[in-house]
Amino acid sequence: MAKLDLVMFEEEYKQLQEIISRLQTDSSSKVVFLVDKNGQQIAAAGEVRSIDATSLASLTAGNVAATDGLAKLIGEKEFSLLFHEGEKDNLHISIVGKRGILVVIFDQNSSLALVRLRVKKASRELQEIFEHVEQRAQSQGGDNAKFESPFTEITDEDIDRLFGD
Amino acid sequence: MTFINYASREINCKIVYYGPGLCGKTTNIQWIFEQANPERKGKLVSLATETDRTLFFDFLPLDMGTVKGFKVRFHLYTVPGQVFYDASRKLILRGCDGVIFVADSQTARMEANIESIANLATNLKENGFDIRTIPYVLQLNKRDMPTAAPVTEMEQLLRFRNEPMIEAVASRGIGVIDTLKATARQILMDLQRG
Numbered sequence: 001m002a003k004l005d006l007v008m009f010e011e012e013y014k015q016l017q018e019i020i021s022r023l024q025t026d027s028s029s030k031v032v033f034l035v036d037k038n039g040q041q042i043a044a045a046g047e048v049r050s051i052d053a054t055s056l057a058s059l060t061a062g063n064v065a066a067t068d069g070l071a072k073l074i075g076e077k078e079f080s081l082l083f084h085e086g087e088k089d090n091l092h093i094s095i096v097g098k099r100g101i102l103v104v105i106f107d108q109n110s111s112l113a114l115v116r117l118r119v120k121k122a123s124r125e126l127q128e129i130f131e132h133v134e135q136r137a138q139s140q141g142g143d144n145a146k147f148e149s150p151f152t153e154i155t156d157e158d159i160d161r162l163f164g165d
Numbered sequence: 166m167t168f169i170n171y172a173s174r175e176i177n178c179k180i181v182y183y184g185p186g187l188c189g190k191t192t193n194i195q196w197i198f199e200q201a202n203p204e205r206k207g208k209l210v211s212l213a214t215e216t217d218r219t220l221f222f223d224f225l226p227l228d229m230g231t232v233k234g235f236k237v238r239f240h241l242y243t244v245p246g247q248v249f250y251d252a253s254r255k256l257i258l259r260g261c262d263g264v265i266f267v268a269d270s271q272t273a274r275m276e277a278n279i280e281s282i283a284n285l286a287t288n289l290k291e292n293g294f295d296i297r298t299i300p301y302v303l304q305l306n307k308r309d310m311p312t313a314a315p316v317t318e319m320e321q322l323l324r325f326r327n328e329p330m331i332e333a334v335a336s337r338g339i340g341v342i343d344t345l346k347a348t349a350r351q352i353l354m355d356l357q358r359g
Contacts, residue, residue, distance in 0.1 A: 006168045013172035038260030039240065040168045040177045054207045054226045058240065062221060065256040150233045151356040159350050162229045162237060163342065
């Protein structure tokens, strides 16, 4: 089955959050987002409120997916780094492991070199956690006894309620 | 691929609207956007051409409320319907949890509908999904058109797995929520099965 759900537990989430908070401080950047390749935000640090994070996550994933498609067209596996330079703010986008995307937004208080350096270190740490999450998902595939979905007892009424019926 | 976050008690599902060019995919999402409670909806992002044809995708995040203590959020995407945007369509299906096929009821568009379903099957397969098993709903849109084909005829041509089939006029909101609800039901029931 191709569909492998991404299940994140409190402890892993805390670790991810710590790493990106540290990255945000160490790289003197404004905001750091960790999003998943399908366009869903996983974690964020910095001046998060100033940005529409949901749209950012979806557009970043679209951007990465399109760039991925371009890479394959010219025979590359992927372009692991995207950089967009603006008048004030810049966007540094990099791929973490198989399914993560790290987005760093920074201005003149930082530099591309510093961001690249810090991102490299953080990426390694993030990758370890992603691998752990993936391994767990694979080892539990088809074995529901170990992982109980919160939706085991969902009813038609629950779904009706979501739609305000 | 559903994202279940136990730390923030959130669950995110990706739903993709698929179908031939000008069948009303964007209209579906726009209607939902206009009707949704402002607290529940995010921004509608449209990557469109100057003539309002979808270039890459439309995107609308929707907070649906809670189920079993988990906040349920749907991410609605449309694909560009025009034939030559196939590479983009394939990318958008990546990691989707459910697909809504919006069929154009006009007789002249029946062939385009059939081709688009075949294209959906191919693109799903390339993303590792099976069109026969993924949560899937068929919407017969533009039922108000004078040239609309009879429902029985469309059913015969387009329905292939006893999927929910909903008649709609997306421009007036008819059938739009029912379609989304039928898809949500399948996705959440799928999660239940684990």
